[in-house]
Amino acid sequence: MEHRIERIKKQLHAQSYKLTPQREATVRVLLEREEDHLSAEDVYLLVKEKAPEIGLATVYRTLELLSELKVVDKINFGDGVSRYDLRKEGAEHFHHHLVCIECGSVEEIVDDLLGDVEKIVENDWGFQVKDHRLTFHGVCKQCQETAVQSKTS
Amino acid sequence: MEHRIERIKKQLHAQSYKLTPQREATVRVLLEREEDHLSAEDVYLLVKEKAPEIGLATVYRTLELLSELKVVDKINFGDGVSRYDLRKEGAEHFHHHLVCIECGSVEEIVDDLLGDVEKIVENDWGFQVKDHRLTFHGVCKQCQETAVQSKTS
């Protein structure tokens, strides 16, 4: 945890940005809730618990900054809010998401499933891939089981 | 073109919706600019050229309706606007996008590249896939060539 903060601090310094207390508090929230795909508002409320004087605009500016530095990925599941996802440490590939249309849960896939697909895109379309976004919408394991149970009961 | 309008008309009727003049004008714009990934505002301005009395809200309501009927796909490239993409006639699989980070152009991939990946997700995660969104961000062929030219000149 601490060394990840250190690492981000260095990334900021490398571009002459500072890790201010507000920025650090924001980063800590993202680290603590790494699995949660928080919206800016979510982050704001959590940061406010530790540092009540922080402003929403600062959170937005921090998330924007972290996004530019590729410390976080800004993702969008189509519900009108941007969500912010810490990049896995040292991960070269981006992670994908399984969004359940029943319960709204979001699962992460860390495996890189797109190696072959990227090669096809580069070879057949001459498109140089820098980043990708892949989201599956469907029914998660739990909801499938729940559906079966309610049928048999 | 006309038979595609007919088809959509039938889809609407099947759910007891009407193809009003405003809806038809909207659909025509989508058909004419099929390659263009228009935002609601874009559609509105284009429809207004033919039917100046139309309101923006009607365009939104129509796009929403067409989206529910799966006539169009609502997509989001992360720039804060929803875009609307006519579904290819008879296409069972959804299409993917190549977004150029240099010039902003959007290319479509109609091939279904994700068959194998979906199987992995279903088998390994027990997740029942209903839909997917795949977007690559990178540099398109033209921009790569332009970059090479400006280096050699």
Place this chain on the structure above:
DNA sequence: TTCTCTGCAAAACGTTTGCAGGGCG
């Protein structure tokens, strides 16, 4: 000092909604 960063409030943006009226069965 100079420069970055912050908090607040206001503004901007895309989108949705309430409502009164229109059109058609």
Place this chain on the structure above:
DNA sequence: CGCCCTGCAAACGTTTTGCAGAGAA
């Protein structure tokens, strides 16, 4: 009549911005 649909304007929720001040180098 009843019902669906429309246009307008207002409202909404998210995100951005202007600005004056705080704080560090």
